[in-house]
Amino acid sequence: MALFKNKRMSLRGCVATVAISSLFLLASCGGDSGSNGSSDNESSEEIENDDSSSSCEDCEDDATSSSSAKTKSSSSVKKGSSSDSEVNDEESSSSKDPEESSSSEVCEQDSCSIDQPDEFIVISGVAQKGPFASGASVKLYEFDSTTYTRTDKNFTGMIVTNDGQFTISDVTLAGGYALFEVDGHFRNEITGLRSKAAVTLNALVDISHRKTVNINLLTHLEYERTLYLMSLGKDFVSAKEQAETEVLKAFEIKSKFASPEDLDIFGKGNGNAALLAMSVLLLRELKESELNDFLDNLSTDIVSDGVWGDEYAKAEIADWARTKDLARKLAEIRSNIEKWDLGTVPEFEKFVRNFWYMNYGLGECDSKNNAEVKASSNELTEPYGTQIRYICKDGAWIEATDMEKDFYLSGKDMGEDGEFWTGLVTEKKYKYDEKLGEWLEADSIDVILDNACVETRIGLVDGDENGGKYYCTANGWLSMVDKWSYEVPKEVRMNPEIEYGTMTDSRDEHTYKTVKIGNQVWMAENLNYADSSTTPSLLKNNWCYTYGEKSENCTVAGRYYTWAAAIDSVKLYEDYTIKCGDGETCTLPDTVYGICPPGWHLPTDAEWNTLITEVGGEKTAGIILKTQTGWDERKGGTDEVGFSAIPAGFREINGYFGNEGLLGYFWSATEVDRDNASNMYVGYYNGAYLRGSSKYFGYSVRCLQNEQ
Template sequence: MKSNLFDKTEKRLLWTLTGLCLLLGLAACSDDKDVAGGTSDDAGIVAITNKEVAGVSQKGPFLVGSSVTVQEMDGRTFVQTGNSFRASVKSDQGDFVVKGVNLASQYALLEVNGYYRNEVTGEKSEGMLALRAVTDLTDRSHVNVNLLTHLETGRVLALVQEAGLSFADAKAQAQREVLAAFNIADDLESTEDLDLFTGKGGAILIALSVLMQGDGSAADLSERVARASISIADSGTWLGADKTEVADWAFLVENDYSENSNEKNLLNRVRQNVELWMSGVEAPPFEAYVYKFWTAEYNLGNCDEGNFYEVRENTNPLSKLYGTKFVCDEDRGRWILAGRRELQGVDYYGVTDARNDAVYKVLRIGDVRWMTENLRYKFPVTNTRNKSLCYDDEELNCKAYGMLYDYESALKACPDGFRLPTYNEVMNLLQQYGGAGKEAADRLMSMDGFGAQLGGYAVRANWFAWEDDAGYTDMNKGVAIWISTQDYPTGWNVLWIDSTVAEVRSAPGASAYVRCVVDEPNQEKTKVYSADKYMIDPRDNASYRFTEIAGKAWLAENMHYKGDSSHEPCLLQDGECFYTWNDAVGSDSVGGVCPEGWHLPSREEWNELLSLVAGRIEGDADYIHYYDINFKLSDLKDWYEGDYLLPDSNDVYDFTVKPVGEFYYMMDGTGSYFDGGVAAFWGSSDSVRIISDYVEFNMPNDTLEVGHMMEMDGGYSASGQWNNKRARLSVRCVRNEN
C-alpha cells in the first residue's frame, strides 16, 4: 500500500476519479484505493439516519431567518457530495434546529449565512456573514457554529486531505493552531460546544469577535476572516499585516489606563452589549484575551512580580507603534505605555486635565515641576485658530507620544495652572541632567525621570497649510519639544533630544510636542468658580459648559444653535453663531436661541455679573462702563498673541469670553459689517431710543428700536449699552430659577 503522504498531483487525480465514481455509481472504483484518512476498509464510515442537528450560530448571535445548511461530505475524500439539508435560525439568540438529516457518512459541513449582532456597535450588522463548521455527527447532535469553528475548518480539511491525519487528530491540531494564532494557550472543549455567553470558551469567542470585527463593517470582517482562514489552512498560523493591524487597534481600545472614563471605554460597551442581549447575565471575562493578544504581538512577554518596572520595546516591525517603550506596571500588573508609567522611588504626583480627563504625572526637577509625558489635549474642531496633530495622522501615535502643535497653538494647549517651559528653564533642565550632550540625552530618556520618547516632529510643506500638508519625520530618531519665548524672544525654539545629544534648536514652522510646567505664580491661585458642569440642548444634542456665579448658572461658552427647518437664526462666521435681537429672544411662533429652562439674560442680570467683577463703574441708564475687570471673565491668551505670563485674575470665573467679533447694522440701512477683536452679547431688555446720530439718515421720529447688549473690548473692561436690534451678536444663556 502506498503512503498516505502522497503529493498533491496524485491527490488531485484521485479526487477527479472519485468524483467520476460518485457520478457514475461504479462500485469497482472504490476497491482498495487510497483515501484521505485511510482506506475504505479502515475509514470507519457511519451513515447518519434521520438525525436532528441543533446548535447556536454566533459571531455575535445570528439573527432570526439566517439560513442554516448541513452539507454531506464524502467519508473518504471529505469532498462535499451535494446532498444537503436546510433550515433557518429561529431567534435573535442564533439558535437553530435542522431535522431529518440523512447522510452517507458521519462527516458534515455546517454553514450559517445571515445578519448578526455586532458586539462592538451593539447594533445589527449592515451586511451578511457566512460561518462554517466541520464536524463528526457519530456521537453528537449539537453543533455550534462560530468564529473558531470557521477558522479551523479549512485547516482540518487540509490536514485530512493533504497530511493524511484522521479527522479527530486533524480537529485537535487545528483547534490548537487557531487558538495559538490568537496567542491563546488554554485547553478548551471542542469548538462546536463553545457558547459566546458562558465560561472560558465564551470569553475567548467574544475576544475573537471583537478583535476580528474592530471598527470595520460586515464586509471588512468577512474579508479579514477569509484572509486569516486561508493563511491558517495553508500554514497552521495567521500570517500577514492584518494580524498586526488588529493588535494595534486592540491596544488603542483596550487600555484601561486611558484618559476616557469607564463608560466611554469600548470594551466596557462591548460587555454591556453582550449582557443586554442575555438579559443582564454577566459576560465572561473576555478582556484578558484582548490584552494577551496585543502584548504578544508586540513581543512584550509576561508582566509579573519578577519584572515590575522593566521597560521593553514593541519589536513588531509591522506595528504602527514599532519601537514604542512599555513598562511593566506594579499597580496594574500589566504592560502600559512607558510615557504613562508609575515612577519608582521618585517624588511625583498626579494631575488631571479637566478638559479631557487625561491624567499626567508631575515631577520636580530642580526648581521646576514638569509633566513627565507629552500633552495629549486635542483642540475641538470648533477652534479654527489652533491645531493639534497626530504623527502620520494616526491616533495610535497620539496615544503613545502625545499631540503635535504649532507654536501659537502650543501657547494655548496647556491646562489651567500650567504653561510652556521658558528658555532658561530648559537650560536649567539640561544642567540638571548633565549639560547638553549625550549624557543629558540618555538621562532625559530614562523611564524613571523625564521620560522623553522619540516621537519625531512635523513640518509644514506650505507655510499657509496645516495638517493636510504636514510632513512627519524622525519617528524613533529624535523628539522636538516646544520652548516658550518669554525670556528668549529671538525665535521659535525647541528642546531637541535624540540618542546622541540634547540641546536647544531653532524650529520655525514646525509642529512639536508640548511638555507643560507648573505655572508657579499661579500655583496658589484657585478659581472662584469652575465651569465643570454641562447641560445638553435637546434640540440638537449640543453640550455646553456652565458655571455658577452669584447664585446663577451662566453658560461658559457661546450658543451655536442653528435653528430648525422652519427657521435658521444663526449667521455663521468662523465657527461662531451670531443672532439678531429678535432671533435671540424669540416670539410666540418661533422659539429663541436659549433652550427650554434657560433664558437670555436681562439688562439687570448682566449688570449684576459685571458689577461683581469690575473694580470701578461709571455711566448712566443708557451706557454703563465697567472698568478694571482685568481678565476675570476671559483668558488673556485668547485676546493677545504672543507669550505672556498670565495675571493672577486670569479667567478666575471660568467664563471664557473670547474676541469672536460682532456684526454692526449700518445706520443708513445698507446692511451689516463685521467688527473683529471684541465680544458682544445680547440681553433680553429692549427700548425705543432717540439716537441723535441717526437724524441725518431721516429715521422715523429720530428713534430706533434697540436691545440691550454687553460688549467687552480687550478683556480689561466692558460696557452695557443699547444696539440696533438688527445687529448680530453672540448669545450666553442663564438658567431659569426654580
C-alpha cells in the first residue's frame, strides 16, 4: 500500500470501493489542476481517510488513466513530500493519529494512484523588443504537447522596471512545455523613448531543464512555425531548431547561435547582435501601432514553408537600412540604446548592413572583391534602374562616385594629355591630365571650348563663339568676362593689341607697364608700393584686398591707399612744412610727387580731365579706359588706349572692402576740404567722373610721368 502523509491534493471527483474481506482497495480519481498557479492549492478539495470503509465507484473504468497519473506524479514531487511506503491495514488504522489520518489516503499499491502537484519552480528572464517597460505583463501558460494548444493553467508575472526583467513564482506544470506571452510598452531603439503603443511577443519553451527564459522577436517569430513542424511529426527540438534557422535566414543571417530564449540584446556575441539587428530592422520607422500587425503577417507568411515571401516588405526595410547606414545614422541608434545603460550593446550594425547588402544583390564585401562596383539587382528597391552604384571599400559597400562607376571595368587607366572620354554609366565627360597622371571630371567650359584645361595648359586663354573669354587656372577654366577674380593675372587683362612700355621703380625694383595716351604717359597698372620704413606715410595706411594681407592680390590689383598716404603727407611736411592730410586742409604744391616712383607724380584733377577729354569726355570715357574683362556681368570696356582700368573697388573706413568687380577709384592730388579729397572713378556704366570722397577711404593710385 502507498501512504501519502500531510499532503494537500487537488482532485475533481473521487470514488473509492473497498473490498474489506480481501483487503483490496481500488481507488479511481480524475483530476484538473485549475486555472492559475497562485490559487490552485488554496482551492483544492481536502480528502480525509478516517477509515478503510470508503466506497469507490467506476475504478475499473479509470484504472488506466489513474495508473498514468501515478507515473506523472512520481516524477515531480515537491520537496518534503513523502514517497509511497508499504504498510498494512491494521497499522494504517491503529498507528496513525487523527491529524495524520485526516490528510492521508490508504490504497493498495497496484490498484489505486492519486495525482500529485508538480514541484514549485520560479521562472525568470528578460522580455525584449527593445526592453519591455514597467507595467508590461508576462504570462506563462501550460502547453499541451499533444494538442499543441495552451491549457487553462497559467501563471502571471509583471515587469516593474524599464529593463524588461520579470519573475514568475510558484509555477507547477504537469509537463515540460510552456508558452510565454509578454504584452506591454517597450523602449524604442530608433527614438530612444518609451513606445506609445503596446506589442505582444511569445515564446514556446521546454522548461524541464531551465529556470530562465528570455522572450524576444526570434522566439516570437519561430513560435507558430515550430507548432506547424510538430504537427507534421517533427519532435519539439528538431522543429524548434529548424524554425530558428529559417527565421534567421529570412533576415539574411546564416550563422547558428544559442537557443533564442537565451539571447539578450545586451549581451556580447553575434547571436545577441543578430537579435538586436532584427529588432532594429523590423521597427525601422514603422508606426509603433502597426508593429503587431506586421509581426502577425510575417509569422503567417513563414508558418507553412519557413520562407518570408513578402519581397516588397523586405525591399522597403532594405532601403531604410541602406539610407541609415550610408548616412551614418546607425550610430544614433547605438547612442540611443547605450543611453539606457543596461549593458553591452553588441555589434548589431554588421547584420543591419548585411540585410540590405543581400537584398540589393551585392553580396559580401571583403578583400576578395575590394573595389568591385555593383548596382542593385532587386527591382523593388529604390535605386534599381538608376545610375546609383555601390563600391566595395574596406569591408563595406558604399555609394560609388561618378568616376568610380564610370571607369569600373573600362580599361581607361591612362590617356593622352587633354584627352576627353565619356563615362560608361553617367555619360559624363572626363579629361586626362598627363602631368597629374589621372582622369579628371571635365567641366562645362571644357566641353564648350572642346579644350581641356589641364596642368600643362594653365595660363592659356580661350574664347567661345558667344564672346566668352576664359582663363585656364589650376582649378579649371575661369570666365574673364562675367566676374572679377584675383586668379587672373593683370597682364592677361591688358589689351594685347597695345604696345606697352615699362618702368622700374628704383625703390623696390618693381616693374610696371606704361602707356602713352595723347601727350601723357600713364602707368597702365595700379601702384603696388608698401615700404613704410622709407615712406612713413604708408604706415597703417595701405592694404591688399581681403581680410588679412594677401600679397598675391596686390600683385594683381595693386594696393589701396588713404589720401594722406597717396600724397605722402610726412614728406610734404618735411620738405615744405605743409601740414596736410587727414582732418587738415592745406595748399598743395603744383606737383605732388606723393608715393609715386621717382620721375612720376600723383595726377591732379586738371590732369585727370586732360585724360578724360582725350578719350571722348566723361560720358563715354569709361568705356575707353576700362579693361575688356574682369567687370561683373560683362560690363567691361574696349581698353582702346591701353589705360586698363580694373574694378578693384575700395576699402572703407571700417576696414571692409567693397565694389570689387563693379567700380575702380583713383586718387587725385586735389583736395576738396579738410575731410575730403578728389578722385576719378569708372564703373559698370559708360562714363568716367571726378568726385570728392573721404580722405580715410582706401583707393588705388595711378601715377603720371613728369613732363620731360
